[in-house]
Amino acid sequence: xxxxxxxxxxxxxxxxxxxxxxxxxxxxxxxxxxxxxxxxxxxxxxxxxxxxxxxxxxxxxxxxxxxxxxxxxxxxxxxxxxxxxxxxxxxxxxxx
Amino acid sequence: xxxxxxxxxxxxxxxxxxxxxxxxxxxxxxxxxxxxxxxxxxxxxxxxxxxxxxxxxxxxxxxxxxxxxxxxxxxxxxxxxxxxxxxxxxxxxxxx
Numbered sequence: 001x002x003x004x005x006x007x008x009x010x011x012x013x014x015x016x017x018x019x020x021x022x023x024x025x026x027x028x029x030x031x032x033x034x035x036x037x038x039x040x041x042x043x044x045x046x047x048x049x050x051x052x053x054x055x056x057x058x059x060x061x062x063x064x065x066x067x068x069x070x071x072x073x074x075x076x077x078x079x080x081x082x083x084x085x086x087x088x089x090x091x092x093x094x095x096x
Numbered sequence: 097x098x099x100x101x102x103x104x105x106x107x108x109x110x111x112x113x114x115x116x117x118x119x120x121x122x123x124x125x126x127x128x129x130x131x132x133x134x135x136x137x138x139x140x141x142x143x144x145x146x147x148x149x150x151x152x153x154x155x156x157x158x159x160x161x162x163x164x165x166x167x168x169x170x171x172x173x174x175x176x177x178x179x180x181x182x183x184x185x186x187x188x189x190x191x192x
Contacts, residue, residue, distance in 0.1 A: 004165050006102055008131040008180070035104040035161055037133065056178055065131055065180040069100050069165050072174075080164040082148065083157040084104070 002075035003048055003068055005031070005039045005055075010063040022058045023066075026051060034086050040079075098171035099144055099164055101127070101135045101151075106159040118154045119162075122147060130182050136175075 005027050009020040024033065030051050031041030043051065048068075055066055071078045101123050105116040120129065126147050127137030139147065144164075151162055167174045 004100065004102075006100075006131055006134045008134075034163060035102055035133070037131070038102045038104075038163065052176075052178065059179050061179040063180065065182065066178040067130060067134065068176040068178075069167060070174045070176070071165060071167070078166045078168075080148075080166070082152055082162040082164075083155050084159065084161040086161065 001043060001045075001048075001073050002071040002079075003031075003041050003043055004071065005041055005051075006067045006069070007037050007055075007059075008065040009037075009059065016060075016063070019058055019060060019064060023055060023064075026054045026058060097139060097141070097144075097169050098167040098175075099127075099137045099139055100167065101137055101147075102163045102165070103133050103151075103155075104161040105133075105155065112156075112159070115154055115156065115160065119151060119160075122150045122154060128182075 007023050009023060010016045011020050024039075027033070027039040027041060030043050030047055031039045034040050041048075041051065052068070059066060103119050105119060106112045107116050120135075123129070123135040123137060126139050126143055127135045130136050137144075137147065148164070155162060
């Protein structure tokens with residue numbers, strides 16, 4: 001299934017900038033970065049639990065925000081875009 | 097239906113910063129800001145066309161990125177979050 005992960009991390013402090021890097025590093029293992037703070041992750045239910053657990057340990061819940069949008073398995077008609085595209089379609093990348 | 101609008105607008109120039117403000121102004125008419133560059137918009141199909149048209153005229157497609165994630169009508173179990181929440185549930189806001 002496709003899960004969109006969007007995050008806002010407070011980066012006024014070195015700790016915040018570190019959290020931002022770690023959040024991106026965790027997400028990149030499961031998906032594609034499509035905007036500065038948005039990843040599209042093709043995950044199994046268990047992958048999603050692992051990712052959420054990892055992100056929960058990284059962020060500061062008092063300052064940062066993580067949102068997950070589950071688009072399900074049939075996701076291609078749920079995604080639209082205008083302007084710049086920063087990623088390759090997930091499936092094509094996997095087949096190479 | 098619930099549509100998540102996520103955007104990256106290049107803000108190095110005054111024009112970019114203006115585009116950023118206009119994008120947020122357009123989205124706020126249809127939904128809630130849940131993160132710096134993410135809105136959750138409860139829209140009809142025709143509303144969505146109007147919003148997309150408006151945003152298309154605002155952004156610079158060579159620099160900016162807009163992504164739309166359609167969560168459909170039964171969206172509550174498609175959304176999860178960790179950490180800070182910046183908005184009120186859409187339905188409660190409307191019933192007041």
